[in-house]
Amino acid sequence: MSGSFQIRGGKKLHGEITPQGAKNEALQILCAVLLTDEEVRVKNIPDIHDVNRLIEILQDFGVKITKNGHGDYTFQADAVNFDYVKSQDFKQDGAKLRGSVMLLGPMLARYGEAYMPTPGGDKIGRRRLDTHFQGLVELGADFHYDEKESFYTLKAKELHGKFILLEEASVTGTANIVMAAVLAKGKTRVYNAACEPYLQQLCKMLNRMGADISGIGSNLLTIEGVAHLHGTEHTMLPDMVEIGSWIGLAAMTKSEITIKNVNWKELGVIPNTFKKLGIDLEKRGDDIFIPAQENYKIQKFIDGSILTVSDAPWPGFTPDLLSIILVVATQAKGTVLVHQKMFESRLFFVDKLIDMGAQIILCDPHRATVVGLNHEYPLRGTTMVSPDIRAGNALLIAALSAEGTSVIHNIEQIDRGYENIDGRLKAIGADIERI
Structure with a gap:
């Protein structure tokens, strides 16, 4: 069903969220x-x-x-x-x-x-x-x-x-x-x-x-x-793309969130990749606990060069989460190069983030350099259209962290991949309406 989400961003979220089946x-x-x-x-x-x-x-x-x-x-x-x-x-x-x-x-x-x-x-x-x-x-x-x-x-x-x-x-x-x-x-x-x-x-x-x-x-x-x-x-296993998305959401909105029943042993490099962006997360039983953090600082490589996050076939980092990494990096402290190797034209949604005030250089269809704003300049709410499932979720997270109101059109792209996403986000305090 087509429609739009209206989101008032900048609110801290709190509580538990359970990932859907994969x-x-x-x-x-x-x-x-x-x-x-x-x-x-x-x-x-x-x-x-x-x-x-x-x-x-x-x-x-x-x-x-x-x-x-x-x-x-x-x-x-x-x-x-x-x-x-x-x-x-x-x-x-x-x-x-x-x-x-x-x-x-x-x-x-x-x-x-x-x-x-x-x-x-x-x-x-x-x-x-x-x-x-x-x-x-x-x-x-x-x-x-x-x-x-x-x-x-x-x-x-x-x-x-x-x-x-x-x-x-x-x-x-x-x-x-x-x-x-x-x-x-x-x-x-x-x-x-x-x-x-x-x-x-x-x-x-x-x-x-x-x-x-x-x-x-x-x-x-x-x-x-x-x-x-x-x-x-x-x-079914829980959906690892959702799990990664909620980690990113917690960091972007400075929220304390517990992600329930994540099946840790099947998450591969996902938790560590988010840790490289400076996000604290703890394993509590089979849950992930993310404390509220005012800032998160991107790690550099050992020789001091800029961190690169790229996708690869499993057990590498899943391409479906690169758009989330990109959004989360916009409010980190430091710089990261996001390199999308496995698909073409998945990075074209960055222009929406640039409209919101993000500092991103799109190097070519596969690479984007993100200069983090360290939460000093929040993203600004805007009106946007979701191009595909995963970018749709990334834009949703950007909107929830932004100052002011955002509208996301073409949300059937989000509904194709995420069950009752507005209801589950409302339950942890998000201001999101289907219009």
């Missing part, structure tokens, strides 16, 4: 329910647009879906309707959601055929699908692309395991190939596999369903094909 994990896990005719129960599913769209697509596809409670669903794919996947409706539905591309692997593995319209999603430069198709073709699928219809078709009488070296460590590409390989004949090895916690979660879930995957968490996955999989239960 969006990027949910998209993989929901596609995997097609791999068995038995019931799969999934918990901690975030109630957000992208995930709900995928649930609707599964429903149209004939998967039986029971809602057990908030974010808790049971799926059973024992009588799917293949006519839907060839229909005009699916060409429209599937195209609106990038995550639907991960239906290809499970469809192909279980039914011997798969169809997919060219997907949409975020405008963050080119995200090629070559990795997905390369892997599925190597397992034995025939691939056809109809340019007029923008429609992909894959068919395979039988999939056979083999050694696959991926061109790039694509998370969704790895997920697709793994989901196809679990039911293939023989052994598949995937090298340069993505090793994100969400992908590890998918592999662990598939193993509970009877798959035989080893090397989980490394970049070489070995999959011994099995004849069929059975049902299981699965709970």
